[in-house]
Amino acid sequence: MNKLYLNQQTINAARLTAKKIADSVQTFIDQHTTISVERALCRMLGIDGVNALDIPYPNIIVDHIKDNADLSKGVAHYLSYALAEHKHAPQKIAEMIDQNCLDLSQYDKLEQSPHIALLTQYLTPQLNRIKRQKATRETMQLKPSKTPLKYVIVATGNIYEDVKQAVAAAKQGADIIAVIRTTGQSLLDYVPYGNTVEGFGGTYATQANFATMRVALDQVSDDQNRPIYLVNYASGLCMSEIAVMGALERLDMMLNDALYGIIFRDINMQRTFIDQYFSRVISAYSGITINTGEDNYLTTSDAFLEAHTVLASQFINEQFALNAHMKKSLMGLGHAYEIDPAMPNSFLYEIAQAQMAREIFPEAPLKYMPPTKHMTGDIFQGVIQNALFNITAVSTDQTIHLLGMLTEAIHTPFMSDRAQALKNAQYIASAFQDFSKEIKFDENGMIVARAQSVLSEANQLLSSIKNMGLFTALENGVFASTKRQMTSGKGLEGVFKKHAVYRNPVLELMKKAMAGDV
Amino acid sequence: MNKLYLNQQTINAARLTAKKIADSVQTFIDQHTTISVERALCRMLGIDGVNALDIPYPNIIVDHIKDNADLSKGVAHYLSYALAEHKHAPQKIAEMIDQNCLDLSQYDKLEQSPHIALLTQYLTPQLNRIKRQKATRETMQLKPSKTPLKYVIVATGNIYEDVKQAVAAAKQGADIIAVIRTTGQSLLDYVPYGNTVEGFGGTYATQANFATMRVALDQVSDDQNRPIYLVNYASGLCMSEIAVMGALERLDMMLNDALYGIIFRDINMQRTFIDQYFSRVISAYSGITINTGEDNYLTTSDAFLEAHTVLASQFINEQFALNAHMKKSLMGLGHAYEIDPAMPNSFLYEIAQAQMAREIFPEAPLKYMPPTKHMTGDIFQGVIQNALFNITAVSTDQTIHLLGMLTEAIHTPFMSDRAQALKNAQYIASAFQDFSKEIKFDENGMIVARAQSVLSEANQLLSSIKNMGLFTALENGVFASTKRQMTSGKGLEGVFKKHAVYRNPVLELMKKAMAGDV
Amino acid sequence: MKQLIRPYGDTLNDGKIQLSFTLPIACNKKGEASAKALVESLGIRDVSVVHSEALDDAFSYYIIYGTVANPIDIENITVETVDQAVMSKDAIEAYIKEKFDKELVFIGASTGTDAHTVGIDAIMNMKGFNGHYGLERYQGIKAINLGSQVDNETLLKQALHHHADVILISQTVTQKNIHIKNLTEFIELLEAENLRERFIVIIGGPRIDHSLAKELGFDAGFGPKNYAYDVASFAVEALYFKQKYDV
Amino acid sequence: MKQLIRPYGDTLNDGKIQLSFTLPIACNKKGEASAKALVESLGIRDVSVVHSEALDDAFSYYIIYGTVANPIDIENITVETVDQAVMSKDAIEAYIKEKFDKELVFIGASTGTDAHTVGIDAIMNMKGFNGHYGLERYQGIKAINLGSQVDNETLLKQALHHHADVILISQTVTQKNIHIKNLTEFIELLEAENLRERFIVIIGGPRIDHSLAKELGFDAGFGPKNYAYDVASFAVEALYFKQKYDV
Ligand code: B12
Numbered sequence A, B: 001m002n003k004l005y006l007n008q009q010t011i012n013a014a015r016l017t018a019k020k021i022a023d024s025v026q027t028f029i030d031q032h033t034t035i036s037v038e039r040a041l042c043r044m045l046g047i048d049g050v051n052a053l054d055i056p057y058p059n060i061i062v063d064h065i066k067d068n069a070d071l072s073k074g075v076a077h078y079l080s081y082a083l084a085e086h087k088h089a090p091q092k093i094a095e096m097i098d099q100n101c102l103d104l105s106q107y108d109k110l111e112q113s114p115h116i117a118l119l120t121q122y123l124t125p126q127l128n129r130i131k132r133q134k135a136t137r138e139t140m141q142l143k144p145s146k147t148p149l150k151y152v153i154v155a156t157g158n159i160y161e162d163v164k165q166a167v168a169a170a171k172q173g174a175d176i177i178a179v180i181r182t183t184g185q186s187l188l189d190y191v192p193y194g195n196t197v198e199g200f201g202g203t204y205a206t207q208a209n210f211a212t213m214r215v216a217l218d219q220v221s222d223d224q225n226r227p228i229y230l231v232n233y234a235s236g237l238c239m240s241e242i243a244v245m246g247a248l249e250r251l252d253m254m255l256n257d258a259l260y261g262i263i264f265r266d267i268n269m270q271r272t273f274i275d276q277y278f279s280r281v282i283s284a285y286s287g288i289t290i291n292t293g294e295d296n297y298l299t300t301s302d303a304f305l306e307a308h309t310v311l312a313s314q315f316i317n318e319q320f321a322l323n324a325h326m327k328k329s330l331m332g333l334g335h336a337y338e339i340d341p342a343m344p345n346s347f348l349y350e351i352a353q354a355q356m357a358r359e360i361f362p363e364a365p366l367k368y369m370p371p372t373k374h375m376t377g378d379i380f381q382g383v384i385q386n387a388l389f390n391i392t393a394v395s396t397d398q399t400i401h402l403l404g405m406l407t408e409a410i411h412t413p414f415m416s417d418r419a420q421a422l423k424n425a426q427y428i429a430s431a432f433q434d435f436s437k438e439i440k441f442d443e444n445g446m447i448v449a450r451a452q453s454v455l456s457e458a459n460q461l462l463s464s465i466k467n468m469g470l471f472t473a474l475e476n477g478v479f480a481s482t483k484r485q486m487t488s489g490k491g492l493e494g495v496f497k498k499h500a501v502y503r504n505p506v507l508e509l510m511k512k513a514m515a516g517d518v
Numbered sequence C, D: 001m002k003q004l005i006r007p008y009g010d011t012l013n014d015g016k017i018q019l020s021f022t023l024p025i026a027c028n029k030k031g032e033a034s035a036k037a038l039v040e041s042l043g044i045r046d047v048s049v050v051h052s053e054a055l056d057d058a059f060s061y062y063i064i065y066g067t068v069a070n071p072i073d074i075e076n077i078t079v080e081t082v083d084q085a086v087m088s089k090d091a092i093e094a095y096i097k098e099k100f101d102k103e104l105v106f107i108g109a110s111t112g113t114d115a116h117t118v119g120i121d122a123i124m125n126m127k128g129f130n131g132h133y134g135l136e137r138y139q140g141i142k143a144i145n146l147g148s149q150v151d152n153e154t155l156l157k158q159a160l161h162h163h164a165d166v167i168l169i170s171q172t173v174t175q176k177n178i179h180i181k182n183l184t185e186f187i188e189l190l191e192a193e194n195l196r197e198r199f200i201v202i203i204g205g206p207r208i209d210h211s212l213a214k215e216l217g218f219d220a221g222f223g224p225k226n227y228a229y230d231v232a233s234f235a236v237e238a239l240y241f242k243q244k245y246d247v
């Protein structure tokens, strides 16, 4: 698939530059842990549930250590000593701490724990469950749906209404259901517990909600005889915890991008890069596809002028994912159809950009976002914007095809909005079935020229990011014209430099398992 | 513009066959006249208005001759004698007949009229007015709008509401306004008189209504600083009369197609071919673009299976128009986007067919009709169907672009439906501005193959029509699966074989004038 | 028991509804407020004008979302439908063979100035529609399709001439209710000639339904998504009933 | 004098209107009849269900056209708008220079959990929006943009800290009226601290208008298609008025 005559050397150069950028952040990541990483580890040990005050037990343990001891040694250090001493399951340990029956600070001054191996028996059930879930997913995917996969969101705020919407959408032809999160959740430094019915613009990501939706989708998947994929957000302050929950409940995809959190949620960059790494290792191990958030840049910045920032960021995200041992086939790099419809030849430029992404990341299940910024209250016009987007998605062979809603500028989707979106996409997919095979672009034309110039701008941008380092680049507002400081933003207080005795047995086990795999 | 690798020899062969088909009908036409042709001649002589019973004076004269004398000699025969005798203007003669003060049958048995030249002074004012109108149109067209020209209909039934709708549409960007006729009119064997406010699914075509709309559109044309074209129907039983009225009132285009009348209005084929010839001579002389009705076939027959019937008919219509001394630049041959949207690759086939028409008739201002048959009450889906049609129109360089209405399956267009249609077309025209220049079709692909096969089927069909003759072919239901008999259908009683003394001075003058012109 | 419902956006009984219309006034703040007031006058709350646009100096277009304030009770909503069980072509043919000793004559047309034939052809002609054969192909039925633009008098004359049992009328153009006018005239014509009981008279078209047909005095009415067997099922049973009790 | 209007399809007062909605019942004849009945219950006549579709077993979607039965009188419709004459950037700068002896401080944020900044940035930042500069570029105005996800307490604290004259609040997410809740809380906070009179407080966002702002107790509200000069025109006059009469 080479329609754009892109220079492979430029692509290679850009990739190499991105690798240097990511590697330099990786050095920092490897030296640090966060409260969320430690809580994720707790969850892998089977610690779950909330106390009488609705505080999740993983938080209870981690906060306990943070407040009373030295978290830089990692929960594994403390818990392994406690297990050695008390022979209780980690969950029990957590409950004891909650009831002030146990104080882990007693192990603080002890030497590097000789009992880390004791944790393995408690990790095994979760690891096995994840392996089983992965196998189930792979079996189901033997009958894959035709790409682009039609992806719709549900966002009622109430998991039970979400289920109704999701089931209806699946029956109408959706391949992927994303349960959007309530507006506030990404800034919560804990994961709420249980089934929930109160969210704004989305529904809380909880393990129970994941499970409820998974059951419903498995059911409709059986009825429809095709996989129905489930998506949520391993994003925000609890990236890696949610990655664990998603792995356990067989989610298929996770929105997962530190850059999104930094730019759009004002999450501290140190914190979220560390969280992201562990979350990606977990997703890589679990066979979960990630979705990155570059598309969002174009909702803030101009989609024509800043197209190269999306590409540069995709290159970086690819390297971050590779560093987390992720296969390219799990990298749902994000981009979007956001050029102002008032711009002449907007369709040509969109085709150029979409095809470019496809050619540069041939193995990636690209996530292609519909027009949102230039959608207006004129829902009839919106239908056309979505149709042009759908044409582009189909004609450039995108993988994950987020369907645009005619009411994008108005409200989170009604059931009928989603149905209309699915009909739009289905009609276009059929009408343009073999279109991309039939057409060639003029080698000296504007489509080819546009793609080439975006690539070369991205390449230049990467060089300059490499020179200053990613942290500084973000301080300069390189993406989405948004400046963020290295030491401000939410969640910095949860970052810890690893102590010499620090161990993360989950990371170690998963990396080892994947070593043969990648 | 050669994207389809069509075989020019096949095109030439088809054109030659079509010429033979049309020429053989022309022999028949030249030997005949009709009551409508004679009434048109009356109108060119300045006869207008209605009597106390609302019967138009042209009908009064022609019926008078038909009932009391021998119409095969033509009105010119009788009127020239009457003028010679009474020295009154033709209008006065008509009024005298209406009041039974004059009986033209007295001239029936006289020899070929030696007074035909007397008619010229009465024809001259109308001919001059038509020439002036033509010149006005040509001056305005110096500032032509960009093609495709956006064509919308108004159809309130009330000329004054039509004006409001038309003006609003022009301001919103329409280039062409067609005033649709009331359902019954094409079967009326007279043209109603004066401004009218009572129509069903359209407004009566009257000269006064033409004038009223022309004034309104000239006004908005000045405001908008671009031509706004006006369209009506020289179609049905009064083809040639309406052609005269349109020429006098500076209409810019006329729906004009005997085949449409035969098939969809059950008008007798002899009658309407004769009428069509004269009407086309008038339009050719007046610089009025005709629009043919092949698109309609696809509303009755399958648009994929019967695509070749459209092309065959276009070839025939081209020859009919050439025989009427019409320039190719006035031949708005019709075709349509009517393939079932449920058919995979429907867009590819539509592109193939539209591009094919463009390449085969490079000088013709092709009239391209939107989806109608497969439009449903789902107006949101309809918007997409129209968008795909608009993409095709823009990408294959159609000239007259009839905009689809989202409410096609529901009602004649509301003001807002038209506004939405215009926004749809404008957005697509801008987004796809240079698209056709940018893309090439695979020489061995399905688009090229489709166009080639339609052409070859059309060529075969033409051969078989030539062999049996067009009349017989129509009896066999060659177009729109509709069979019509040569001697049935409306209006046959108005056909007369020309007598040896027959003269049509209008036809003669116009042909002479155009002889230097073509 | 009452069964109260409201429209559904994404939560039960949220009452969400979308509207669009044009007002014959300028597009400005007052126009928007007027559009809002109009929608509120319909009993809709939380009215949000999500789009407004000038169509001309004194015409403005609005797209609106809102919440229907009052639920409706659907418990007592009954639907006038043709309540014959629908038979297959084979079953209809067998039924005719069993119950009648003559061929049944169906005569049909698109009447008045209506030139749309695709609908009546779909019911009557060999080929049928969407893969369902038309009446012409039914054994035991003689189908006579007069085509379009047939005036009411001609249709009746032909029906008598052909000894028709069933008359089928198609009406597609509905602007300014021309179909109602035309259909009413046919019934009046039958009644004036004292022939109403002579035929089963069935109407059809995109805006026709059974309740409209009954209201106008016809035996049945069929809208979109109906095929020859729907019509024939009704007609043969009605004829059988008629021959059994009427004569 | 009464000014009665109805929607306009293609003829004055024809009352034509389009609606669409979902019902939580199956898609069948009864569903269609229920949809029709619902629309009739809104005072709409000639109801035509032009499209119906199953969204799931117990959900059905309808597109409907009809005629609004009763006209509304728009004579007395008044529009709550910010009735300041809008000044240009230059005029505003001159006005500040003339009437105030200090720089005016505008502090703004997108509050609560709302992370949308494009709207508040459009008003406050250098670059502005659609070619209209933001407040940051106005001489005589100090514009402090706190960004998004700022909680009400923080906003107030910062306003006091910076001696703000004007507080600007942006709200984009409106689902389940979260913006109303959030905005009401800010007013309550001001009142609790006895600081309501201390600031001019202006709100904005895609679903905000002046009447909503007044209703909630703010000084003004601005929706889409408003730029920095609209806001500043109002604010500087309001501040001038306040300094003249209040103190
Ligand atoms: C095809 C078509 C034409 C063709 C007709 C060709 C032909 N051979 O019939 C042509 C191009 C000639 C045409 C012309 C006109 N048309 Co036209 N046409 C259409 C179109 C695109 C499709 C109609 C159709 O064929 N539907 C398919 C058939 C199968 O569906 P159906 O008729 O509903 O039939 C089904 C049922 O209703 C039922 N049924 C139908 N009849 C009967 C009868 C009986 C007894 C029974 C039991 C059942 C039954 O069974 C069928 C199968 O399920 C519609 C728009 C649309 N998408 O609907 C416009 C439309 C019907 N046309 C319209 C108009 C106004 C015209 C014109 C009057 C315009 C003009 N002034 O020039 C002309 C003139 C025609 C005239 N005097 O009647 C309007 C009518 C508006 C209104 N509601 O009043 C429409 C809606 C377009 C529009 N939006 O303006 N048209």
Ligand code: B12
Residues within 6 Å of the ligand: A180, A181, A182, A183, A184, A201, A202, A264, A296, A299, A300, A372, A373, A374, A375, A376, A407, A408, A409, A410, A411, A412, A413, D108, D113, D114, D115, D116, D117, D118, D119, D120, D122, D123, D129, D168, D169, D170, D171, D172, D173, D174, D175, D202, D203, D204, D205, D206, D207, D221, D222, D223, D224, D225, D226, D227, D231
């Ligand atoms: C861009 C965008 C985003 C970006 C925001 C980036 C950024 N830096 O701001 C990103 C991708 C991050 C985003 C995220 C989300 N978004 Co968002 N987003 C949009 C989008 C596409 C455009 C909004 C926009 O920028 N408009 C352009 C600006 C200029 O317009 P404006 O805000 O109306 O501002 C003008 C006026 O209102 C006024 N104004 C605005 N503020 C103020 C303030 C004052 C004081 C004054 C005087 C005037 C004023 O002046 C401006 C210029 O005229 C809309 C859809 C749409 N097309 O509208 C959805 C939309 C707003 N988002 C929505 C949602 C739900 C979300 C999420 C919550 C989804 C989720 N659960 O993940 C998230 C999380 C964000 C959060 N917690 O708030 C919904 C809101 C639904 C609702 N009505 O409640 C929308 C409508 C999409 C949808 N249909 O679901 N979003």
Ligand SMILES: Cc1ncc(COP(=O)(O)O)c(C=O)c1O
Residues within 6 Å of the ligand: A181, A182, A183, A185, A186, A233, A235, A236, A255, A256, A257, A260, A261, A265, A291, A292, A293, A294, A296
């Ligand atoms: C990568 C990524 N993460 C997360 C989100 C959603 O936001 P939140 O984390 O605020 O729920 C998005 C939204 O588009 C996204 O692209």
Ligand SMILES: Cc1ncc(COP(=O)(O)O)c(C=O)c1O
Residues within 6 Å of the ligand: B181, B182, B183, B185, B186, B233, B235, B236, B255, B256, B257, B260, B261, B265, B291, B292, B293, B294, B296
């Ligand atoms: C060539 C032609 N003539 C006439 C008409 C309109 O019909 P009528 O003559 O019945 O007004 C059409 C409609 O599409 C047409 O294509």
